[in-house]
Amino acid sequence: MTTSRVTIKEVAARAGVSKGAVSLAFNHKPGLSEATRDRIFRAARELGWAPNPTARTLAGSRVDVVGLAVCRPARLLGLEPFYMDFVSGVESVLIERNCSLLLRLVRNVEEEVGLQEAWWRGRQIGGSILVDFRADDPRVAAVERLGMPVVAVGHPSLTGTLTSVWTDDATAVTEAVRYLAALGHRRIARVGGAAALGHTAMRTAAFDEAARTLELAGAWQVTTDYSGEAGARATRSLLTAAPPDRPTAIVYDNDIMAVAGLSVAAEMGLGVPHDVSLLAWDDSQLCRLTRPTLSAMSHDVHGFGAEAARTLFGVITGEGPGSHPVPTPVLTPRGSTAPPGV
Amino acid sequence: MTTSRVTIKEVAARAGVSKGAVSLAFNHKPGLSEATRDRIFRAARELGWAPNPTARTLAGSRVDVVGLAVCRPARLLGLEPFYMDFVSGVESVLIERNCSLLLRLVRNVEEEVGLQEAWWRGRQIGGSILVDFRADDPRVAAVERLGMPVVAVGHPSLTGTLTSVWTDDATAVTEAVRYLAALGHRRIARVGGAAALGHTAMRTAAFDEAARTLELAGAWQVTTDYSGEAGARATRSLLTAAPPDRPTAIVYDNDIMAVAGLSVAAEMGLGVPHDVSLLAWDDSQLCRLTRPTLSAMSHDVHGFGAEAARTLFGVITGEGPGSHPVPTPVLTPRGSTAPPGV
DNA sequence: AACGTTTTCTTAACCGGTAAAGTCGCTATC
């Protein structure tokens, strides 16, 4: 037996008022005496009623759902600690506003554009969090055309006029390279993430720049799909060269690839950090669980997600466009980095 | 400029019919000639119209959103490969039915009960996927009372009359212990997951049973919170005993703790698998990225999620209650298990 | 030609709220 659906009408009847009055009370609008307001709330409590969000949405008031479409092959997502952590940060602020997250995995940006449009026009969401920006991202124009509130997680140079939340990847990469150079490394490699992603390009550029500035003797960069397998492959190929042509330090674009790299070094009989230094990115728990522990560029991903959500609410409530940097990842030295061995 | 909202009325006007007719066409209901049907679809296509799900929901037809509330501390979720992988499996089947996933992190079961009830009564979702069952789970009664379609991810003994999707944890644990025993281990420990969870209890019982049946010389079990830190702590405490009182093999309830255990063994100067064998659970990519690689009880988590979603659709479309086992995790031997050293 | 059936479509009443406009009694004002 289904619990009989209780509607605004019953509440109104029980409180002895019209449903309009109940609506006023529940939206904290003026025009009701304290006495009737109380009677209404009491009646609602007694009947266990709460306004139906679907009806509310249809009637044109606020929507309490925010969208998040993620575009990465499903199987890769599973391992990336980043997303779940990010999502949990988002959730932490949605919760306090009684909002929910509509999550969807998409295959490509075009599909995402269609989805966001459908969500918005169907009033399914009040706004959206956009992630994984690429150069000339079609979402920027689409979202502007729709006039839909969004927060873009990505560097302002990629997100156009959209309100953005971002980390300063360029500075972080530079710091990473400087640190390794300061330890004495002259031949440094970087195993990057997906080439199509805007922040990957920015990191790549920053790495090149830093390599030039510091006049490194060798600098290599490759891009991957973020998977452990790809990280292992890349590492293997970097480390097979004979010593003078081989990097003495490698920076990775996420944790998983760094862990994979660690394992490849071991498999090749190279000591970490003696023969090669390894530096991870993001810094999840994982970095503290390996032998040696992984030095990393640390990042409060959870806080990043929370900030994105907070900013989205700002946009929804009419705040003008803005750019919200979150703290730059900081270097956390652990056991996988040291001066190059002799 | 917002794209002008196009509604059913405009489509009807353009096709020269009433909105009722448009509705019939889009719901593939009888009562329309092929000719008008075509005219309607053409008009809709030309205007780029699709029925508004919110209005549809309110008018009492099906809801194309399914709910998933996850009850684990946010920060732990980030690392657990399990959830994201599971979610991506769920998504893979939602996508082909044009459905979305409403995701919510909750602090405890009571909060979840309230949430599911609100979702259901507010017609926010068409059904829900329930995870992390515990003994006498209050959700069973709540959901039955509501008459809400759900699929319970958990052993039938925990999920009452609800349709369930589950893996045979008891058999898997038994197989794990048997395997280690077959290798010659007589002192085996298990680092379990959260004690409150039903499947943890089942694994614990199965482990005890297996230890008795095989007449092991030593059997230890501890429960944790699934985090790497907890796994490290547990491992450390197990391995500090002097050799005769120390396990020669440890089974973990997830990957992360096994990785942590591997690192602790190294830190204590113990060789894996020579001094101690380690066996992980779930088997994400992670197990292939360590040195030595981790033997594990492998599990198609992505497929598990997909099966859960498929089953939920079955329930929504009126299939009676049922019990859907998915394949039992199978042993995948790698480098972390071997006969006990001398 | 009259009549019961179908087929094809239209009407109108919801679904559960919101919000603009209207009603009514009461006090303040000149």
Add this chain to the structure above:
DNA sequence: GATAGCGACTTTACCGGTTAAGAAAACGTT
């Protein structure tokens, strides 16, 4: 003492669909 103003509600018209009941045209029957 007529009028304006205000507070406290009620009415009513949507929002964008679905669906049961009604109506008009087409069709087969005798």
